[in-house]
Amino acid sequence: MTVQRFCLALLLLLALPALALPPVLNIPKPQPDSQVAQDYYTQLLRLALVNGAAGRDIPELRETSVMEQGRAIYELNRGTSIDVYWMGTSTEREQKLRAIRIPVDRGLIGYRRFIIRADRHREFDAVKSGADLKRLLACQGLDWPDVDIMRAAALRVTEVAVLEGLYQQVVAKRCDYFPRGYYEALPELTQRKNSYPELIEHKTLVLHYPFAVYFFVGRDNEELAQWIEQGLEKMIEKGEFLAYMKNHPLTSHVFPLNKTLAPRHTIHIPNSFLPADTNYSNSRYWFQPSDFE
Template identity: 35%
Template structure:
């Protein structure tokens, strides 16, 4: 059955309305509540890091703003594209996601990378039996012959394709692990802080999926807080809290001690890896790139 674009949009909005009116959805009880999405999937170990970071950031300015608390909005594995629709329609107040020029025009970004640029360092989830094949890859042209699983709405998919890589775009996050295990794609690039935890979680269900960090894809790709376009008060609070956390060292301390990122340290151990550099032209004129205080360079440690 073929749907026209207007029908597709109506179906999406009807789905969201049913979702948000269903039991268990957390809406604002108080005007100062800050609403965020509950975990998007069973395989989402990085979610807890961003919750702790958000609480840390808000704590840096709590003396300047009315008392508030985080409220978690339940959902049925909402995709990244639909998550942004929820932000635009004022069902949630904060999202953290990778940026691109379109998102920065439509929403209000807080231009400080939440993982200091490490979102753009991508290790590879692969099948155990393919490990030797990947170890023999010495040039990008070899990897470009293989097929990567990536999210349908992820800017990563656009970046990979713009650099000549083959991509299978997948709507649902959990499905990518199954596709990899069942040989429907060859590898699944994950951020350096995501892949290890996700592989540990999925190994019981997909024991043939392993992580390879000898080869790393790299492109400039920050993950930002986004708020609704007119919510300048919240954006200012997040910006101030992040800068304070950077200046006083508490952001780096969270990265060093949190279970999802502590394995990255010491950073010097990443110097000897093979890196394939990709350009990211979808950033536009990203101001955060000019402030080196915000970024970590694993190759230069």
């Protein structure tokens, strides 16, 4: 092929309209009692698809099966049982998959509230530093990136495969605390108050590390990744993203961020598992510690 013909073919290719996505996108089913969180991510994904559509038909979202994060990485690249998954990021995950690098909760999940037994409230009142926290054992989910982050900071962690099991472990005193996302602890405890009346959310203690939940797609699914990314960017530009967080039942109860936890005590630890170019000081996408003051 001559240079002229190659250039002409390239121009014709670039002039073609964007390919349409399949009419249905597969997403995971929620774990038991996680419907509110499922609705948050699903509706945000749908809004991103609407905002980024640019005249294209918007695919239907179909729940397929419950799956843990480790399996989801494999299934996303297979592209048969799941097309989009939301989970905490890490360098390894961003190497294996195509991440849409806009935190779906503006990094709020990296501010961790402690679920503990009510009879241990005074013990946790006395926790003032990372050294104090190292004496205690945390429960975290199997394959969650939080496990590596906390262990790298010399915090003790045990892993549990099923979300419900994390609550059961705290009740049974097999671990001391379950550090849950800033907006997750209270509604989940409210939902389980009859099952676990022994559990409470500690009101003033927060563990913070830079962390983000992203939407992920298969490594080669660039069209879908760009569609979602462009939709989220438009939502941010119009103020719809933050408005969504302030109004959705999963996150609305924490706003304004500076309304509670006085006096608050925050223990900061690093997250060396984020890619080096993760700009978590960018307030367009991430909440900053000053937002809580």
